[in-house]
Amino acid sequence: KQEVTQIPAALSVPEGENLVLNCSFTDSAIYNLQWFRQDPGKGLTSLLLIQSSQREQTSGRLNASLDKSSGRSTLYIAASQPGDSATYLCAVRAFVGPSQGGSEKLVFGKGMKLTVNP
Amino acid sequence: SAVISQKPSRDICQRGTSLTIQCQVDSQVTMMFWYRQQPGQSLTLIATANQGSEATYESGFVIDKFPISRPNLTFSTLTVSNMSPEDSSIYLCSVATRATDTQYFGPGTRLTVL
Numbered sequence: 712k713q714e715v716t717q718i719p720a721a722l723s724v725p726e727g728e729n730l731v732l733n734c735s736f737t738d739s740a741i742y743n744l745q746w747f748r749q750d751p752g753k754g755l756t757s758l759l760l761i762q763s764s765q766r767e768q769t770s771g772r773l774n775a776s777l778d779k780s781s782g783r784s785t786l787y788i789a790a791s792q793p794g795d796s797a798t799y800l801c802a803v804r805a806f807v808g809p810s811q812g813g814s815e816k817l818v819f820g821k822g823m824k825l826t827v828n829p
Numbered sequence: 830s831a832v833i834s835q836k837p838s839r840d841i842c843q844r845g846t847s848l849t850i851q852c853q854v855d856s857q858v859t860m861m862f863w864y865r866q867q868p869g870q871s872l873t874l875i876a877t878a879n880q881g882s883e884a885t886y887e888s889g890f891v892i893d894k895f896p897i898s899r900p901n902l903t904f905s906t907l908t909v910s911n912m913s914p915e916d917s918s919i920y921l922c923s924v925a926t927r928a929t930d931t932q933y934f935g936p937g938t939r940l941t942v943l
Contacts, residue, residue, distance in 0.1 A: 745932060754833075754921055755872075755934035800871065804932075814877075814885070817932060821871045 713738045713805050715820035723826040726793060732786040732823055734801030739779050742804040742815070746775050746786050749798045749822070758799075759786070791827045798822040831856055831924050833935035841941045842912055849908045850938045852922030857902035862923040863895070866937070872921065878905040912942045 714737045724730060734744070743762045747755040759768045759775040761784070767776040774787040788795060800822040806815045832855040842848050852861070861878040875895055876884040884897035899905040909916050922935040 747934070752919070752937075752939060754835075754919075754936040755923075757830075757931050757933060760931045802932075816874055817872075819871045 713741075713803065713807050713818045715801055715803055715818050717799075717801055717820035717823045719823065720821065721824040721826075723828065724791060726791060726827055726829050728791050728827075730788040730791050730825070732788070732799050732801075732825070734784040734786070734820055736782045736784075736803045736805075736818075738805060739782050740805060741779065744775075744777055744784050744801065744803045745817070746773075746784075747800040747802065749800060751798075755800065791825075793827050793829045796825055796827050798824045830931070831858060831926075831933045833922055833924060833933060835920075835922055835935040835938050837938060838936065839939040839941075841943065843943055844913055846912055847908055847910045848912065848940060849906050850920055850922075852905045852907070852935055854903045854924050858924040858926055859902075860925040860927075860932075861899060861905050862925075862932075863897060863905070863907045864921040864923060864934075866919040866921060868917070875907070875920075878907075909940065912940075914942045916940065917942045 716735045741763050745760045746758040749755050761768050761777040772789040777784045802817045802819045804817050834853045836851045863875040864872045865875050866872050874887050875890045876886040878884050878897050878899040880899045896908045919937040919939050921937045925932040
């Protein structure tokens with residue numbers, strides 16, 4: 712069964728810190744991994760997509776890495792700002808077995824709530 | 830990227846009534862999905878909306894409760910039927926062109942059932 716875990720569930724830091732957000736998944740047979748940001752009461756904004764054949768992707772102050780064999784991904788946020796405050800979700804696209812519907816789908820973690828204090 | 834709009838953005842409904850949520854995409858997409866996010870929880874896939882045929886529902890979700898239409902490649906509706914307070918959630922439309930592509934999400938519809 713594919714499960715995605717994000718620890719810790721919440722993090723509060725002062726402005727300017729470099730941050731590492733962790734994501735782990737139980738089955739390495741994934742198509743890709745995607746990081747999202749969600750502001751309170753809003754939809755999801757896609758931040759980065761890493762294909763299973765890739766090791767990392769970068770966008771501005773964000774860098775995401777993928778170690779498929781160990782079932783881990785990290786999202787690195789450089790020089791954090793109060794505007795980075797949001798919930799960050801990790802999701803893997805994988806084929807899941809009958810217990811999870813028997814089809815290819817995105818499996819989400821529960822998210823990590825980040826607060827960056829000015 | 831795909832730009833997705835949803836209507837309504839929020840609603841407060843009475844128990845026993847139904848609400849239809851619309852999802853419009855600015856480009857033709859192959860894959861269209863509906864998710865539910867209950868308060869404080871992550872996202873749960875309700876169903877995959879298939880153009881011109883019945884939606885594919887996930888375990889725990891049925892067509893009578895969540896009928897879905899997808900008449901073309903840019904539009905879909907989700908109806909939440911015979912609502913109860915347990916249906917209070919954010920409902921999100923999501924699209925992707927291919928399985929290997931980025932999956933995009935709409936702004937969500939926040940539903941409160943009294």
